[in-house]
Amino acid sequence: MSAPTRLPPGPRPALLNTLGLVERPVQALNKWRRRYGNVFSAPMLVFGMGVYVAEPESIREMFTGDQSDLRAGEANEPLSPMLGDRSVLILDGPEHMRQRKLLLPPFGGANVAAFREVIREAAELEVASWRNGERIIVRERMRALTFEVIVRAVFGVTERERIDRLRDALVAVIDTQIAFIVPQALRRELGGRGPWGAFQARKRIADELIYEEIARRRDAADLDERDDVLSLLLRARDEDGRAMTDAELRDELVTMLLAGHETTATGLAFAFDLLPRDPAVLGRLRDELGSGDDSYLDAVVTETLRLRPVIDAAERTLTEPRTIAGWHLPAGIRVYPAIALVHWREDLYPEPQRFRPERFLDDGAESYTWLPFGGGIRRCIGAALAQAEMAEVIRTVVGSVDLELERPAREPVVMRGITMVPRYGTPAVVRRRPVRAGTAGEAASATA
Ligand code: HEM
Numbered sequence: 001m002s003a004p005t006r007l008p009p010g011p012r013p014a015l016l017n018t019l020g021l022v023e024r025p026v027q028a029l030n031k032w033r034r035r036y037g038n039v040f041s042a043p044m045l046v047f048g049m050g051v052y053v054a055e056p057e058s059i060r061e062m063f064t065g066d067q068s069d070l071r072a073g074e075a076n077e078p079l080s081p082m083l084g085d086r087s088v089l090i091l092d093g094p095e096h097m098r099q100r101k102l103l104l105p106p107f108g109g110a111n112v113a114a115f116r117e118v119i120r121e122a123a124e125l126e127v128a129s130w131r132n133g134e135r136i137i138v139r140e141r142m143r144a145l146t147f148e149v150i151v152r153a154v155f156g157v158t159e160r161e162r163i164d165r166l167r168d169a170l171v172a173v174i175d176t177q178i179a180f181i182v183p184q185a186l187r188r189e190l191g192g193r194g195p196w197g198a199f200q201a202r203k204r205i206a207d208e209l210i211y212e213e214i215a216r217r218r219d220a221a222d223l224d225e226r227d228d229v230l231s232l233l234l235r236a237r238d239e240d241g242r243a244m245t246d247a248e249l250r251d252e253l254v255t256m257l258l259a260g261h262e263t264t265a266t267g268l269a270f271a272f273d274l275l276p277r278d279p280a281v282l283g284r285l286r287d288e289l290g291s292g293d294d295s296y297l298d299a300v301v302t303e304t305l306r307l308r309p310v311i312d313a314a315e316r317t318l319t320e321p322r323t324i325a326g327w328h329l330p331a332g333i334r335v336y337p338a339i340a341l342v343h344w345r346e347d348l349y350p351e352p353q354r355f356r357p358e359r360f361l362d363d364g365a366e367s368y369t370w371l372p373f374g375g376g377i378r379r380c381i382g383a384a385l386a387q388a389e390m391a392e393v394i395r396t397v398v399g400s401v402d403l404e405l406e407r408p409a410r411e412p413v414v415m416r417g418i419t420m421v422p423r424y425g426t427p428a429v430v431r432r433r434p435v436r437a438g439t440a441g442e443a444a445s446a447t448a
Helices: 014-023 025-038 055-062 073-083 094-102 111-129 138-154 161-176 179-180 193-218 228-237 246-277 279-290 295-307 339-343 383-400 440-446
Strands: 039-041 048-055 135-137 316-318 322-324 327-329 334-337 403-407 414-418 419-422 427-432
Touching: 014 025, 014 322, 014 414, 014 427, 025 228, 025 339, 025 414, 039 427, 048 427, 055 322, 055 334, 073 193, 073 246, 073 279, 073 316, 094 179, 094 246, 135 138, 138 228, 138 246, 138 383, 161 246, 179 228, 193 228, 193 246, 228 246, 246 279, 246 295, 246 383, 246 403, 246 419, 295 383, 383 403, 383 414
Parallel strands: 048 334
Antiparallel strands: 039 048, 135 427, 316 334, 322 327, 403 427, 414 419
């Protein structure tokens, strides 16, 4: 007979937990950890019983050891109408590994260096469009910018008119996500009326454009020289020598767009909620950029993602009973490798709520105590791209403007979908900085 299963103690009931997590995730998570320790159970509405694990060693075991009884794709299943059923986010087991192995190489070091060029161009255009004295919602501007970067670097589309067409069609699909709360039985097209019908109609338009881009790229004379992700995927072969099908390519392109643009935009919005409030950090950043050294810039990115990790926890469904962090847990529950709680442990990061990039200058980040991109066999495929993007955008913005934040204190953090975001999107007034020789542009090209 197998050993009896047990749940660690934790907060109840599900309704209060869910409200706490959605409206005040930083306070709720910290309160639960203070009260119950690094491993606790917390039932949630819709998702049922879950166990948060804020122990780096146990998280490492979950991310790198045997995962046959830890399903990640299942937790993402609600996104399948948008992503398609061949998406790396939805698949588990060998099918997941096949897609993942195809997707990883285009995001390697040499390519990310080429993406920096694309990012800088897009960032400079975006920041140049801000007028002196204009009020902007930083997260919205960053969303437009990160979208542009994905369409250029991942889809490889560079013609203005095509970018705009794709953007309009894809944003329309993303904005009808509300359709996902329509229960399965009511998912009828109704001639394009109702939320489900509208979603399907918009998706067809976007898919047509994506398939058109795939076909054009297949035929492109310069396909072999191109380094955008779609072109690399078209040239990729799996272990059996098979190429990706158009349907697989479509699903992975939409997945990368969805997984990669709002997350990065939110990370940037948090960076700009933190930086201007800390003149010493901002001053040092500008000094070091002026002298052509990027280490402090990288530390600013690392510390932003530690303090404001965007994704509070990874999510796995247990298909069999399994012992995690000393608890023999029952099948059917969710386990949350608690990214944010590890980042906020005072024994790992003294004064955890302080924004202090210096903490990463000497030691760098240890892999299972710094987890904004998860880890192991489901680690974020776009991690290097996202970090390069955050660094280049921060470089461009702090080199050209001062952002006068509207709110007197750090933005409250709320949960929207599966991400933690600044509640008000970081409203700020733009103050252009006088152009000085040796600032952003020159420093940027010196380090390219
Ligand atoms: C700051 C920005 C980003 C954050 C915080 C972030 C975070 C994450 C996290 C935590 C995971 C792991 C989830 C898990 O273990 O279940 C993940 C997976 C993933 N991310 Fe990101 N991500 C970011 C940007 C991007 C970008 C730019 C792309 C692509 C262009 C991307 C594509 C993906 C994909 C495809 C996966 C699934 C990997 C798999 O299941 O094997 N992400 N991301």
